[in-house]
Amino acid sequence: MNETIQKYIDLAVQLGMSVGLKILGALVLWIIGRIVIRAVLGILDRSLRTRKIDDTVSKYLGSVAGVLLNILLLLSVLSVFGIETTTFAGLLAAAGVAIGVAWSGLLSNLASGVFMIVLRPFKVGDYVIAGGIEGTVQAIGLFVTAIDTPDNVRTFVGNGKIFSDTIKNFSENPYRRVELVAQLSGQADVHKVIAVLKEKLKAIPNVAKTPAPDVEVLTFTLAGPVLAVRPYCHTEHYWAVYFATNQVINDEIGKLGFPAPANPVLITEQKRAAA
Structure with a gap:
């Protein structure tokens, strides 16, 4: 009886150590990964500024890079627990219809953000009315655009809402x-x-x-x-x-x-x- 109990205790300790090490490894990987991502984004931002890339484009590229790097970091953390990326992709494919419906708004915002960068109805620093919000554009992100209203409130508007609505750009003309x-x-x-x-x-x-x-x-x-x-x-x-x-x-x-x-x-x- 004692040998059976000891056997279960040893198994629990072994399992706990294995899981604990994986959790510790995932935590360390997440912390190091976040530090690396911040460093990479900082280097990218300085590089774009050195090349005098337009603020609108540079902030958008920084937003895209940040999302992609964080997705890679998340997949790396999952791999520590033995979850293969192929398995993860298979699960996403199996739930494709539900995810497609849930993400339709995000995909619309993503596509609208790309079109706004290409067509340039406004840029960072312009004073606009977009998506029903009036103020100065601070950043055009991957999914949302940041606008500071006249009373200095940072407001985030979905790119899809902006691109599907009328846009008034008060800064485009000289007066x-x-x-x-x-x-x-x-x-x-x-x-x-x-x-x-x-x-x-x-x-x-x-x-x-x-x-x-x-x-x-x-x-x-x-x-x-x-x-x-x-x-x-x-x-x-x-x-x-x-x-x-x-x-x-x-x-x-x-x-x-x-x-x-x-x-x-x-x-x-x-x-x-x-x-």
Whole structure:
């Protein structure tokens, strides 16, 4: 009886040591592999920067290389436990239909990422609206694109969603139009206001000289005419020009001394009372 128990104990110890060594070996392989992958990706990144490869392409290549190296590392770790890669591939093939359905979205994102790199609707650093997200492109990855929104939130959008939707690239052209309006009173000298604003808008930093700022009568309300005030600038300076233009509208119309526009609701009520 004691010999039987001892036999099982010896077998358990032998099995435990065998499994433990495999776990230890897999752990060591994983740690060393991750260090090697980081080193390889660092070398690749420096090499691409030295050759002055575009940031969009270099970050995409780095993402592809990182995924492939991590897959190779995972297969190597599995081989430590005696799981052959051919067996692993056979299991994947047996579950091909289920995996295909589950991975269809990933494959779509992968294909869309490749097309975006080739067709270049935008690049890293561009200010865009893509996949319903507005912001500055930080990286185009293997499956997702990283965009920093104006409130500085890093947002990841699937490449498939971006490529299947409308893309607005505000950085592609040398300038964009800033859209503002100015409500005047019915007693204001419209021509004088237009002349003053056109002159003052040119002095705002980063406002484009060509095309020149537009200041025209847009529409009319009960309070008076409404001016469209439209300076042009590069996307990088959009908000600075936007706020500076608002300040110019407020200051310059105030200096001209015209009466403030009346409240349209109040005007309507007065007309009703008079009737």
